Amino acid sequence: MSDHSHDHPTFNHAAPLPLLFIVFGSLIFLTIATVVTSNIELGEFGFIVAMVIATMKAFLVCAFFMHMWWDKSLNILVFFSSLIFVSLFVGMTLLDTGSNMESVDAFPTTEDSSLSTTEY
Amino acid sequence: MAVADTTDQHDHDHDHHDHEPFIAHHFDGPEQQYDSGKLGIWLFLVTEILFFSGLFVAYILYRSHHPDIFQLAHHHLDKVLGCLNTIVLLFSSLTMALAVRSAQKGKNKNCELYILVTMVCATIFLGVKAVEYSHKWDLGIFPKSFFNYSEGHHATGFLGLSPYLIKLSVIPTLLLIGFAGTSIFGKLTDKPVMGKFFLGMAITVGGYFAGVFGGVVYQNAIGSGHQQHASVSHQPMMLHAAMLDDEGHDHAQGDDGHDHANGEEHSEEGHTGEEHAEGEHADGEHADGEHAEGELAAGGHHGEPEHSMPKSVGAFFSIYYCMTGLHAIHIIGGVVALAWIYYRSQQGHWREDYFGPVDYVGLYWHLVDLIWIYLFPLLYLID
Numbered sequence: 001m002s003d004h005s006h007d008h009p010t011f012n013h014a015a016p017l018p019l020l021f022i023v024f025g026s027l028i029f030l031t032i033a034t035v036v037t038s039n040i041e042l043g044e045f046g047f048i049v050a051m052v053i054a055t056m057k058a059f060l061v062c063a064f065f066m067h068m069w070w071d072k073s074l075n076i077l078v079f080f081s082s083l084i085f086v087s088l089f090v091g092m093t094l095l096d097t098g099s100n101m102e103s104v105d106a107f108p109t110t111e112d113s114s115l116s117t118t119e120y
Numbered sequence: 121m122a123v124a125d126t127t128d129q130h131d132h133d134h135d136h137h138d139h140e141p142f143i144a145h146h147f148d149g150p151e152q153q154y155d156s157g158k159l160g161i162w163l164f165l166v167t168e169i170l171f172f173s174g175l176f177v178a179y180i181l182y183r184s185h186h187p188d189i190f191q192l193a194h195h196h197l198d199k200v201l202g203c204l205n206t207i208v209l210l211f212s213s214l215t216m217a218l219a220v221r222s223a224q225k226g227k228n229k230n231c232e233l234y235i236l237v238t239m240v241c242a243t244i245f246l247g248v249k250a251v252e253y254s255h256k257w258d259l260g261i262f263p264k265s266f267f268n269y270s271e272g273h274h275a276t277g278f279l280g281l282s283p284y285l286i287k288l289s290v291i292p293t294l295l296l297i298g299f300a301g302t303s304i305f306g307k308l309t310d311k312p313v314m315g316k317f318f319l320g321m322a323i324t325v326g327g328y329f330a331g332v333f334g335g336v337v338y339q340n341a342i343g344s345g346h347q348q349h350a351s352v353s354h355q356p357m358m359l360h361a362a363m364l365d366d367e368g369h370d371h372a373q374g375d376d377g378h379d380h381a382n383g384e385e386h387s388e389e390g391h392t393g394e395e396h397a398e399g400e401h402a403d404g405e406h407a408d409g410e411h412a413e414g415e416l417a418a419g420g421h422h423g424e425p426e427h428s429m430p431k432s433v434g435a436f437f438s439i440y441y442c443m444t445g446l447h448a449i450h451i452i453g454g455v456v457a458l459a460w461i462y463y464r465s466q467q468g469h470w471r472e473d474y475f476g477p478v479d480y481v482g483l484y485w486h487l488v489d490l491i492w493i494y495l496f497p498l499l500y501l502i503d
Contacts, residue, residue, distance in 0.1 A: 034497055086173040
């Protein structure tokens with residue numbers, strides 16, 4: 001037990017120093033890249049480019065700054081399960097969002113008389 | 121077998137009490153304690169992601185229904201300040217990763233320094249954010265129900281600073297005085313622990329003022345062109361016209377003289393135009409995307425085309441303030457957690473088999489950075 005303080009315990013995995021600086025450099029590069037691409041007219045495509053760059057940055061931060069690259073698979077599973085629920089949340093909401101538009105459109109015209117008397 | 125196991129356990133426990141001061145008695149050893157804590161912090165991060173995802177859904181829905189409002193509104197967010205803040209946060213993530221690395225190697229002094237740099241970066245971020253917020257509030261850019269945009273609304277307080285910025289800085293000023301005072305008190309009364317810790321806290325709060333200073337210098341540098349115009353339109357006559365006439369990015373293109381002339385000529389028309397726009401707005405309140413688009417177009421027709429800023433644009437800023445505000449609260453929480461790590465580094469608690477708290481706070485800090493990585497392009501870089 002006492003020799004633990006002398007050599008590395010197995011759970012202690014320090015990230016290599018050069019790797020941390022390379023990751024930081026690429027994060028800065030990607031930040032500048034996303035600002036530059038936002039100034040170029042890309043139309044609908046621009047949003048996708050911005051999100052792809054943001055996801056690349058997120059990957060770098062997660063994998064190396066957050067040690068996920070060397071982490072236990074249980075922790076990675078827990079993290080990615082949250083992404084599954086977020087995508088369910090976003091996806092289900094987006095599926096539903098357009099479906100009630102007709103009744104919303106109809107609302108002011110059908111109830112016009114009652115609306116004009118009550119102040120909103 | 122079971123008996124043998126328990127006695128073995130007991131021996132271990134004895135060992136921990138002698139050599140491992142921070143291993144809780146219900147853990148087998150440092151590895152199990154570390155792994156449990158790490159799973160716990162990951163679960164916490166999952167709840168944080170789900171928490172923020174509600175706001176992201178609000179953003180996605182609103183943007184998909186009203187892309188025009190986002191186009192109009194994002195010109196009021198400064199890309200340079202946003203980019204600067206992104207780099208500050210990324211740098212703080214680097215120093216956090218370095219702090220974790222030092223703790224893993226048992227280098228408490230290095231860890232202490234890196235944590236201090238991380239905290240200072242966090243408060244620089246908050247300082248720049250305070251400049252951004254107060255600048256918007258000066259222009260009347262509030263969440264939707266308080267939205268009251270007017271370019272000429274520059275009230276200035278002490279040293280020409282925004283009154284809102286001064287109000288925002290009251291708490292950091294008090295904290296700075298308190299921390300510096302406590303540190304000096306600790307030094308004078310021979311309490312080195314107190315003196316050292318609160319010196320670090322005072323430096324941390326000082327980062328806020330560095331951020332504010334940088335932000336104000338930057339805004340004065342780019343705003344010198346705008347300032348001339350703003351000083352003229354202080355006259356109340358012009359305010360209503362300015363409300364319909366002006367939009368930050370158009371100023372840069374159009375020459376100022378022309379704008380003034382417009383303002384004076386149309387000041388009365390401005391009144392009627394404004395009422396009209398508000399009347400329409402009441403309809404637009406419960407309207408869908410098409411209605412709101414119609415409203416935007418109509419606003420353009422009645423006032424000066426492309427210059428108006430209907431109240432519905434405030435909806436973007438409601439989302440903006442919620443997302444960045446919640447993020448800022450997380451930054452403040454992170455600084456408090458980092459202060460605890462800073463204190464324990466000064467105490468020399470970290471060793472090769474005990475560095476969990478640094479790692480956990482680091483994970484939280486990286487998550488806050490991660491959320492900003494998405495917020496920055498979503499809010500600042502719409503085009």
